[in-house]
Amino acid sequence: MRLGWAGLLLVLWTLVAVAVPWLPLEPDQIALETILAPPGGAQWLGADDVGRPVLDRLLVGARTSFWVACWVVGLSLTVGTLAGSLAGYLGGAWDRGLVLVMDIFMAFPGILLAIALAGLLGPGIGNLVFALTLVGWVGYARLARAQVLSVKGREHVLAARALGARTPRIVARHLLPLISAPLLVEATFGVAAVVVAESGLSFLGLGVQPPDASWGSMIRDGVRYLLVAPHLVLAPGAALFLVVLSVNLLGDGLRDRLDVRTRRGMAP
Amino acid sequence: MQAYLVSRLITAVWVVAGLTSLVFFLIHWVPGDPVEVMLGESTAAADRTALRHALGLDQPLLQQWGAFLSGVVQLDLGSSLYERQPVLELLRERYPATLELAALAFLIALVIAVPMGVLAAARRGTVWDAGAMGFSLLGVSIPNFWLGPLLVMLFSVTLGWFPVSGRSGPDSLVLPAVTLGTALAAILSRMVRSSLLEVLGEDYIRTARAKGLSPFRVLVRHALRNAWLPVLTVLGMQLGALLGGAVVTETVFNWPGIGSLLVESIQRRDYPVVQGCVLTISLCYVLINLVTDLLYAWVDPRVRLGQGRY
Numbered sequence: 001m002r003l004g005w006a007g008l009l010l011v012l013w014t015l016v017a018v019a020v021p022w023l024p025l026e027p028d029q030i031a032l033e034t035i036l037a038p039p040g041g042a043q044w045l046g047a048d049d050v051g052r053p054v055l056d057r058l059l060v061g062a063r064t065s066f067w068v069a070c071w072v073v074g075l076s077l078t079v080g081t082l083a084g085s086l087a088g089y090l091g092g093a094w095d096r097g098l099v100l101v102m103d104i105f106m107a108f109p110g111i112l113l114a115i116a117l118a119g120l121l122g123p124g125i126g127n128l129v130f131a132l133t134l135v136g137w138v139g140y141a142r143l144a145r146a147q148v149l150s151v152k153g154r155e156h157v158l159a160a161r162a163l164g165a166r167t168p169r170i171v172a173r174h175l176l177p178l179i180s181a182p183l184l185v186e187a188t189f190g191v192a193a194v195v196v197a198e199s200g201l202s203f204l205g206l207g208v209q210p211p212d213a214s215w216g217s218m219i220r221d222g223v224r225y226l227l228v229a230p231h232l233v234l235a236p237g238a239a240l241f242l243v244v245l246s247v248n249l250l251g252d253g254l255r256d257r258l259d260v261r262t263r264r265g266m267a268p
Numbered sequence: 269m270q271a272y273l274v275s276r277l278i279t280a281v282w283v284v285a286g287l288t289s290l291v292f293f294l295i296h297w298v299p300g301d302p303v304e305v306m307l308g309e310s311t312a313a314a315d316r317t318a319l320r321h322a323l324g325l326d327q328p329l330l331q332q333w334g335a336f337l338s339g340v341v342q343l344d345l346g347s348s349l350y351e352r353q354p355v356l357e358l359l360r361e362r363y364p365a366t367l368e369l370a371a372l373a374f375l376i377a378l379v380i381a382v383p384m385g386v387l388a389a390a391r392r393g394t395v396w397d398a399g400a401m402g403f404s405l406l407g408v409s410i411p412n413f414w415l416g417p418l419l420v421m422l423f424s425v426t427l428g429w430f431p432v433s434g435r436s437g438p439d440s441l442v443l444p445a446v447t448l449g450t451a452l453a454a455i456l457s458r459m460v461r462s463s464l465l466e467v468l469g470e471d472y473i474r475t476a477r478a479k480g481l482s483p484f485r486v487l488v489r490h491a492l493r494n495a496w497l498p499v500l501t502v503l504g505m506q507l508g509a510l511l512g513g514a515v516v517t518e519t520v521f522n523w524p525g526i527g528s529l530l531v532e533s534i535q536r537r538d539y540p541v542v543q544g545c546v547l548t549i550s551l552c553y554v555l556i557n558l559v560t561d562l563l564y565a566w567v568d569p570r571v572r573l574g575q576g577r578y
Contacts, residue, residue, distance in 0.1 A: 100286075103279065103282075103283055103286075104283055104286040104287055104290060106505075107283040107284075107286075107287055107550065107553060107554050107557070108287065108508075108550055108553070109508040109509060109511050109512035109549065109550070109553055110512065111509070111512035111513070111515070111516075112511070112512045112515065112530075112546060112549055112550070113546075115512075115515055115530065115531070115534070116291070116294070116530070116534070116542060116546050117294065119531075119534030119535075119542070120294065120295060120534070120539075120542070192409070196411045199411060199413070200411060200413060200516050203413045203516065203519075204515075204516065204519055204531055205531075205535065206534065216413070219413060219414060219417070220413075222417075223417050223520075226417060226420065226421060226425065227425060230421060233414070233417045233418075233421075237411075237414035237417070237418070240411060240414060241409060241410055241411070241414060244409040244410075244411070245405065245406070245409040248405060248408060248409050249405070252405075
């Protein structure tokens with residue numbers, strides 16, 4: 001039931017993110033006569049401090065968060081899984097090297113590194129994706145490594161090796177399918193974490209730059225008008241909250257369905 | 269225990285050294301010239317060269333790295349490019365505010381999460397359980413840079429109970445701490461619940477019940493004691509997340525701590541201060557994790573006598 005609503009919302013999020021370029025939106029249309037206009041009337045969700053329509057900016061922000069999440073989770077999942085499973089399978093110096101690197105990364109609060117990195121690289125979506133990926137891959141690598149360690153001694157892996165299969169084939173065909181369920185669950189929660197992180201960095205002024213819209217930067221700009229125009233903070237915040245809530249619900253559902261045990265809270 | 273202690277200490281030292289170097293190289297690798305920041309773009313080339321020399325920026329990178337590391341060991345983190353003040357002094361000014369905020373947030377999280385998690389586990393499947401888990405889900409899903417303004421709207425603007433922002437007394441601490449503590453409370457209550465549920469399924473719990481002990485006694489004396497262990501390990505990591513979250517929360521509330529100092533310094537491209545902030549927060553994180561690990565070993569003999577974590 002709850003999962004149904006969550007699914008619906010996520011489908012909507014995806015559709016909006018894909019369709020935005022073709023929608024008749026005017027997110028950057030400055031209009032002096034509608035400055036701080038309340039919701040209702042010609043503009044459903046009102047207008048911001050320079051009269052731009054909040055709804056249009058909200059939809060563009062949905063696109064931003066969606067693509068940043070896709071890129072960051074996609075890249076970190078790929079890099080992390082490859083590094084973790086190879087190191088776990090090969091063992092030896094490879095494994096020790098990876099564990100050392102992971103130890104250092106895990107010793108950092110991820111969001112802090114992302115803040116510092118995004119700040120130093122300078123604002124912009126590309127740098128944002130890079131910073132969040134650099135922080136994000138470690139969680140997947142750690143999980144993939146642990147999972148591979150627990151299954152690499154199984155008979156079918158041994159059999160594959162005895163038949164002469166090479167490492168890439170063993171990892172891809174005999175190990176990855178076995179460890180994909182927990183990685184999938186982790187990636188789902190990862191989407192929620194990245195959406196929050198993107199908005200958070202944009203809130204701090206380190207992510208998406210004006211005039212481009214991000215839910216985080218909309219909240220930051222709106223806070224100044226909290227007293228006179230609370231809808232500037234309420235609208236993007238509610239959108240952000242609902243998306244994150246839905247993703248978390250989906251993650252919980254997936255975890256129960258796939259019967260995966262995870263330790264929550266590793267997200268950046 | 270001693271061997272464990274030593275091995276953990278060595279790891280901590282290694283991690284701090286690695287961390288420090290990582291920060292150093294990141295800062296020197298990314299584009300942006302501190303000399304330009306200090307002097308502006310229009311100054312004469314000779315002035316820039318002189319300043320570059322004075323700051324040691326014309327030295328080879330490895331040599332700068334060595335100088336930086338030896339500075340860190342001697343607690344010399346350089347000077348702010350903007351405030352013309354030693355970084356360490358700035359950090360010393362700001363850290364009590366962060367400490368205060370994090371400590372109260374942690375306390376709030378514990379006070380909310382532990383009873384809630386225990387209740388949810390003890391009354392599994394009831395409306396209490398559903399309520400606690402509902403809260404937990406909302407808590408992990410609400411970003412603190414939205415929760416903060418919402419709380420301000422309700423408690424400062426409408427009700428007038430607390431100041432909107434700044435650090436002006438004990439009442440100004442409440443909203444930032446609640447904002448920061450909510451996510452931790454949500455995660456923690458989930459962990460307490462799942463850990464307790466697992467322990468409650470053990471044989472010795474059945475034995476304790478069969479002996480005729482009261483449910484309360486079984487819960488507190490037998491189950492909770494063991495349920496603490498997994499919670500404790502993850503708690504260390506969560507405290508790190510708390511420090512990260514403090515950066516955002518401090519910015520929301522204009523709280524004069526290390527987090528807001530970090531954001532200000534990034535915006536001014538004040539590299540030495542950025543370095544100092546990242547280093548301080550990371551050091552705290554490493555220290556917290558070290559203490560949690562040792563605490564864990566002290567509480568659970570299986571860890572201290574057995575293998576490490578990997």
